[in-house]
Amino acid sequence: MEAIHERLLAWFDAHKRDLPWRGVGDPYAVWISEVMLQQTRAGSVVPYYRRWMERFPDVGALAGADLEEVLRLWRGLGYYARARNAHRCARQVRDGHGGVLPSSAAGLRALPGIGPYTAAAVASIAFGEAVPAVDGNVRRVVARLFDLPDPSLAEVRDRAAGLMDTARPGDFNEAMMELGATVCTPRSPKCGACPLAAGCRGRAAGTAAERPLRRRRRPVPTRTWDVQIAVSPRGRTLVVRRPREGLLGGMWEFPAVEVADGADRGGRPMKVAEPAAAVAELPPVTHRFSHFTAVYRPRRVEVAAEWGEAAGRWVTPSELADLPLPVAQQRIARAAGF
Ligand code: SF4
Incomplete structure (x- = not known):
């Protein structure tokens, strides 16, 4: 049987959603899309992404903009700290990096507001660095594939790194996220349509829907x-x-x-x-x-x-x-x- 990454990438090539930031290769565009996609569904992000890229097509345009305009364009996407951080980060890239985003996950991680997930996503998708990007979707897929009730972030990273296709690391990361967003969904995984079903331990054990274990939400105050x-x-x-x-x-x-x-x-x-x-x-x-x-x-x-x-x-x-x-x-x- 083909390796997991081969099945995953064949599925991704055939089924990936057509999204405007896919295949553009521009690190800035990848970065902005990843920032917008945090906490937000791809479908909701598309019109915001298009407007943003029209107004701020590169780091220089974003760095030169007034914060108020940046926030105005973000209006409705929520979690506004993302926009403020992106703006601050663009200024740092302009002033300290000659307007060019660093090309490694470690370099990206040193910028304000770029966490390990975004750094890995941009480094792998835009620069081909073989580093796993772990978001909630990837954690869920890995927990189910290996039947892990409550894996730590480090464990998920290690497992994902072990599965990774080093020839196409960006596509691998995107494919894992896409699988989690569209097939291996939180409440009812569509195992019948999953390219990884044959080797999935959670599916074999009948525990998939309970992996990873859900943390009880604390009640929020009013x-x-x-x-x-x-x-x-x-x-x-x-x-x-x-x-x-x-x-x-x-x-x-x-x-x-x-x-x-x-x-x-x-x-x-x-x-x-x-x-x-x-x-x-x-x-x-x-x-x-x-x-x-x-x-x-x-x-x-x-x-x-x-x-x-x-x-x-x-x-x-x-x-x-x-x-x-x-x-x-x-x-x-x-x-x-x-
Ligand atoms: S087989 Fe089911 S549980 Fe396993 S990865 Fe695929 S969708 Fe998720």
Whole structure:
């Protein structure tokens, strides 16, 4: 029988999805696609990738861009730290590497925001380095192939390295990920359509669907914010910019104060001397972050005048549409009529 890598690559050649970053060979394009694909399905990434590559076709274009524009293009993809890190990384590559990405996994790993997975993916796909790239998909495939209940990252890497086709390391890594994304899926692996079924220990033992063991999710806390959409007589609204570092860093939002979970909404509006006319409570907007659930309680307040705000800006609806606003804030804006 053919070796595992031969069966895997024959399957990949015949069945791989047609994705715009495949086969381009440009390390920058591979890097950007890998950053976007973290935590995000390929189908959702495609339009973002296309827009990004049109606007930032190379490291120099990204490095020269304003962070706000970078975040705006990322708007809707979530996990914005990825965009901020890519921007910072591009600047370092421009300033410290002559605008050329390092060609080894070790060199890539030394850049800000590039972890072992991305470094290995870019080094293997763009530069042909025989280093396994291990994401959640690959870990699942390896755990099932070898019937390993809870393998460590190092063990998965070792096993994947042992299977690897050193002539086509990039294709091998992509094929493993593709198999995990489309055939060896988390809940119901399609073993009947799998090129590796004949040698799969998990399948033979009937344990495939339980490999790797799932860790119990810790319950995430809920945090609540009262949000104010102030609308001035000029039809503009006040937005403030978040600190550059941390959650949603550098993005814009409506002014908000965090309140105790379930607290009554009452009291005076924030920083408004006297509401000029209407005050409207809008339905709450809930957004799930990785480590907590945010509940935003928006209130639209028509105010008599615009006031100065150090971190803020009064914007028209079209200016608001151009700002990098997180998804939940976009929903709040729509509910408030912007
Ligand atoms: S045979 Fe089934 S469990 Fe094994 S690798 Fe293929 S899809 Fe996954």
